[in-house]
Amino acid sequence: MGSLFWLLALVSVFSLDGPVARYGLSHIPGDLQRVVWLSEVFAHGSGIAMILLVVWALDRERRFFVLRAALLAFLPGIVARMGKWLVARQRPMVFDLDKVASASFIGIPGDPRDWELQSFPSGHTATAVGFAIALSYLYPRGRCLFALFAFLAASQRVLFDAHFLSDALVSAGIACFVAAILGDRLLWDARTLVKP
Template sequence: MRTEDRGGLKGVARTVRDVDRRLFNLLFRVKWTPLTPVMKWATRLGTAGFVWGVTAGVAFLFSGPRLVNLLVPWFAIALSWLIAEGSKYLFNRARPFLKNTEIEPLIRTPSSSSFPSGHSATAAAGAITLSILYPLWAPLFLPGGLIIAFSRIYLGVHYPLDVLAGALIGAAVAAVLLLIFA
């Protein structure tokens, strides 16, 4: 690290970025063959919050006529996706496989930028809203959200910080909507 970068904002940003890349490299290299199809399946289900929207619809049909139990998860998923996808244009971070050509993603490569993760945003929004509205099912929803979020690192298309930022967006949107409407 150069002397003029030490202690400054650029130095902190560089350190965070380096730690993020190292953590990605560590996590991405750990592969267990039986887990790979599960991660591919999880990431497909998590696309645009699909699994969470369907789950909210099914839960609503079986739980009674409280429309808020359908609309809060749907709006949380949609809003978190819009915020995450819109933020990609602001940050324009290259995906791991574009920065390091030795990384071979295990799925078709997304064309959007990396930061923040839209899958993680919708997974957090869906898992949190559904866990609060249907607490009996939280032991399924919360790990499901974590699996979808982690799948993005495992498959080689996001850095850990992308996933964390996406999850924070989803959690914040879920918290605000739950406080207002639930």
């Protein structure tokens, strides 16, 4: 029964790809567009490195966890990158949005050299969600804020036509899966820290 639920949920998400991609940025105020655009820093390697550098510099008690948090952030992105090599899907910015969104899937295997065919899944979203989970281990009181940052980063990828909605949601699932397997193994001792 649970598998049927997830299968139906996945089909319904794929059916939203076209309408969400066509909606785009046209209905979003300019200031909010800028906030969403800037949120990519939470999903990008250099942005994550800067944030972790701040953690390392300001929180001596958590310095020991910085490399492990980076691993939990970057590993989902690496898994998503490997997914791009398996499945070729056109990005919304190059796909004819008048067609059914499922036509954006070109085939198997993907092409690691062609950026336009690397929509599925979203490496940025997987990285942002993995990073939000890692930071939530270190700073549990900030987990809602970290989830918001990951949501904004995923929204940036969708609203600026780099990915379809389903690409971002599958990537969030990849990050949650990786965190479920490795999170407690990498950051189990972070729970013993005094909450800031």
